[in-house]
Amino acid sequence: MAKLQGLRVAILAAEGFEQAELLEPRKALDQAGARTSVVSPAKGEVQGWKHFDKGEKVRVDVPLEQADSEDFDALMLPGGVANPDQLRTIPRAVEFVRQFFAAGKPVAAICHAPWTLIEADVVRGRSITSWPSLQTDLTNAGAHWVDQEVVTDNGLVTSRKPADIPAFNARMIEEFAQGTHGPGR
Numbered sequence: 791m792a793k794l795q796g797l798r799v800a801i802l803a804a805e806g807f808e809q810a811e812l813l814e815p816r817k818a819l820d821q822a823g824a825r826t827s828v829v830s831p832a833k834g835e836v837q838g839w840k841h842f843d844k845g846e847k848v849r850v851d852v853p854l855e856q857a858d859s860e861d862f863d864a865l866m867l868p869g870g871v872a873n874p875d876q877l878r879t880i881p882r883a884v885e886f887v888r889q890f891f892a893a894g895k896p897v898a899a900i901c902h903a904p905w906t907l908i909e910a911d912v913v914r915g916r917s918i919t920s921w922p923s924l925q926t927d928l929t930n931a932g933a934h935w936v937d938q939e940v941v942t943d944n945g946l947v948t949s950r951k952p953a954d955i956p957a958f959n960a961r962m963i964e965e966f967a968q969g970t971h972g973p974g975r
Contacts, residue, residue: 793822793823793963793967794819794822794823794824794963794966794967795823796823796825797823797824797825797863797864797966797967798824798825798827798861798862798863798864799819799824799825799826799827799862799863799864799865799866799966800826800827800829800852800857800859800861800862800864800865800866800886801815801816801826801827801828801829801865801866801867801868802829802830802854802865802866802867802877802883802886802887802906803828803829803830803832803836803848803867803868803873804830804831804832804836804872804873804874804876804877804880804883805832805836805837805872805873805876806837806838806839806870806871806872806873806875806876807836807838807839807848807868807869807870807872807873808838808839808840808841808868808869808870808873808901808902808952809838809839809840809845809846810840810952810955811868811869811870811900811901811903811952811955812828812838812848812868813838813846813848814952814955814959815866815868815898815900815955815958815959815962816828816866818959818962818963819866819959819962819963819966822963822967824864824966826866827851827852827862828848828849828850828851828852829850829851829852829853829854829857829886830850830852830853830854831853831854831855831876831877831880831882831883832850833850833853834849834850835847835848835849835850836848836850838870839870839872854880854882854883854886855882857886859886859889859890859893859895860889860893862890862895863895863896863966863969864890864895864896864897864898864965864966865887865890865895865896865897865898866897866898866899866962867887867897867898867899867900867903867906867907868900868901868903869899869900869901869902869903869921869951870901870902871902873902873903874902874903874904874905874906875902875905877905877906877909878905878906878908878909879909883906884906884909884910885910887906887907887910887912888910888911888912891910891912893970894945894970894971895945895970895971896945896946896947896962896965896966896968896969896970896971897945897946897947898946898947898948898958898961898962898965898966899920899946899947899948900948900949900950900951900954900955900958901920901921901949901950901951901952902920902921902923902924903920903948904918904920904924904927904928904933904948905924905927907946908927908928908931908933911931912946913928913931913932913933914931914932914933915932915933915934916933916934916943916944916946917933917934917936917941917943918933918934918935918936918941918943918946918948919935919936919937919938919939919940919941919948919949919950920935920948920950921950921951922937922950937950938950939953939954939957939958940954940957940958940960940961942961942965944971945965945968945970945971947961947962947965
């Protein structure tokens with residue numbers, strides 16, 4: 791299953807990412823032939839969470855300050871409450887995300903990750919799903935929020951929660967295999 795052979799995927803994560811929402815999509819991407827790299831403002835390792843308990847630490851492959859979106863073909867954003875809440879306050883992280891959309895590169899975001907998309911101002915006019923508590927935030931940012939396990943809109947794949955990961959992974963791989971979708975809105 792080398793559908794994504796040679797594709798370079800950035801996984802942007804800060805402290806407090808939801809463990810299953812990083813590890814399971816990363817495994818699916820790796821099994822599909824992609825080369826994944828964890829990009830993070832954290833140094834050395836970044837701490838994951840399993841709901842309200844500390845989970846595994848994951849090695850940081852590329853420090854955020856050295857990351858260049860041109861080195862990647864696609865972006866994956868895991869959720870967790872603390873992770874995107876931190877990322878959206880870091881101008882370098884927001885700009886990194888914005889660059890993928892400007893280049894029309896595919897992006898996948900799950901659970902609370904769309905908070906970072908809101909800050910990057912890339913959700914206006916798009917159909918998106920997320921953890922239910924983000925519905926008002928996304929609607930206020932101009933997105934059309936829907937309650938489905940996976941939603942795709944012009945190269946952007948979103949899902950609601952860990953239970954949606956199988957559908958999220960399948961659609962993410964499909965969209966990433968398609969490559970660029972033209973400059974984002």
